Amino acid sequence: MPELPEVEALAGFLRENAAGRVLARADLAAVQAIKTFDPPLSALAGLEITGAGRHGKFLDLDVSGIHLVVHLARAGWLHWRENLPTAPPKPGKGPLALRVHLDDGNGFDLTEQGTRKGLAVYVVRSPAEVPGIARLGPDALLVEREDFARLLAGRSGQLKGALTDQTLIAGIGNAYSDEILHAARLSPFKMADKLSEDELVRLYDAMRATLTGALERQRGQKAATMKGEKRSGLQVHARTGLPCPVCGDTVREVSFADTSLQYCPTCQTGGKPLADRRMSKLLR
Numbered sequence: 001m002p003e004l005p006e007v008e009a010l011a012g013f014l015r016e017n018a019a020g021r022v023l024a025r026a027d028l029a030a031v032q033a034i035k036t037f038d039p040p041l042s043a044l045a046g047l048e049i050t051g052a053g054r055h056g057k058f059l060d061l062d063v064s065g066i067h068l069v070v071h072l073a074r075a076g077w078l079h080w081r082e083n084l085p086t087a088p089p090k091p092g093k094g095p096l097a098l099r100v101h102l103d104d105g106n107g108f109d110l111t112e113q114g115t116r117k118g119l120a121v122y123v124v125r126s127p128a129e130v131p132g133i134a135r136l137g138p139d140a141l142l143v144e145r146e147d148f149a150r151l152l153a154g155r156s157g158q159l160k161g162a163l164t165d166q167t168l169i170a171g172i173g174n175a176y177s178d179e180i181l182h183a184a185r186l187s188p189f190k191m192a193d194k195l196s197e198d199e200l201v202r203l204y205d206a207m208r209a210t211l212t213g214a215l216e217r218q219r220g221q222k223a224a225t226m227k228g229e230k231r232s233g234l235q236v237h238a239r240t241g242l243p244c245p246v247c248g249d250t251v252r253e254v255s256f257a258d259t260s261l262q263y264c265p266t267c268q269t270g271g272k273p274l275a276d277r278r279m280s281k282l283l284r
C-alpha cells in the first residue's frame with residue numbers, strides 16, 4: 001500500500017509533470033471507484049491543474065480550485081502515460097480505475113490490482129469534504145514530539161495499531177509502521193500509553209528518520225520505479241524468514257485475518273517470538 005513517502009513523491013511527480021497543463025478529460029473505468037457526484041467528474045475537463053499535494057495517504061490534485069482526491073488503498077497505483085490512447089477505456093475490464101488525459105496527449109492511469117477494490121476517487125471543492133481527510137490526525141512528518149507523546153499517552157491499545165490509525169497520526173501504514181517499530185527497537189504489541197520517556201523519544205526519532213529516509217529515496221523517482229525503491233529500503237517488512245540487517249536474527253511474522261506484521265525478535269521483543277494466531281491454528 002502506498003504510504004506517506006510514496007504519496008508525497010507521487011504528488012511531487014505530478015507537480016513537476018502535470019501542473020500547468022490543462023486537464024482535458026477524465027475517463028472513469030471502475031464505476032465503484034468514484035465516491036462523489038457533485039461536482040461531477042466532467043467538471044474537471046478544460047481546467048488547468050494548479051497543484052498537487054497530500055493529506056495523510058490521500059493524493060490531492062488541485063484543478064483550478066476543484067480537487068481530484070485519490071486514496072490508492074491496498075493495491076492501487078498511479079501510472080504516468082505518454083501519448084494516451086484517445087478512445088475511452090472499456091468500463092469494468094482489468095485493473096484500470098480512472099484515466100486522466102492532459103492537453104498535451106500525456107496523462108496518467110489510476111489502477112488497482114486484485115479483486116478487493118478499495119481505490120477511491122473524490123471530486124470536491126475542498127479536501128476537507130472527504131470524510132477520511134476530515135478525520136485525519138496530525139501528519140506524521142509535521143507532528144511535534146510533545147504532541148506525539150500526548151497522543152500516544154491518551155491511547156489504549158498496541159503500538160502497531162496506534163501508529164497505523166490515521167485518526168491519531170496520518171500517513172503511516174502497515175509497511176512503515178513495521179519499519180519504524182524495528183528502528184525504535186520496540187515490540188509492535190507494546191501498549192501505546194505505557195512508553196517510557198526514552199522509548200517515546202526513540203519512537204518519535206525512528207518515525208521521522210524512517211519516513212524522511214524513504215521520502216529521500218522516492219523523491220525524483222519515476223512513478224513506475226517507486227515501488228521497487230520502497231521494497232529495497234525495507235529492513236523487516238515483507239522479509240519474513242530473512243536475516244535482520246541489524247543483528248542477523250531471523251525476521252518473524254504475526255498474521256491476522258487479512259494482514260500481517262513483521263519484526264525482529266532480538267531487536268524488538270527481547271529475543272522472544274510473539275504469539276501468532278495462524279501458527280496456533282495450524283497446531284489445532
Ligand SMILES: [Zn+2]
Pocket residue numbers: 244245246247248249264265266267268
Ligand atoms: Zn534484529
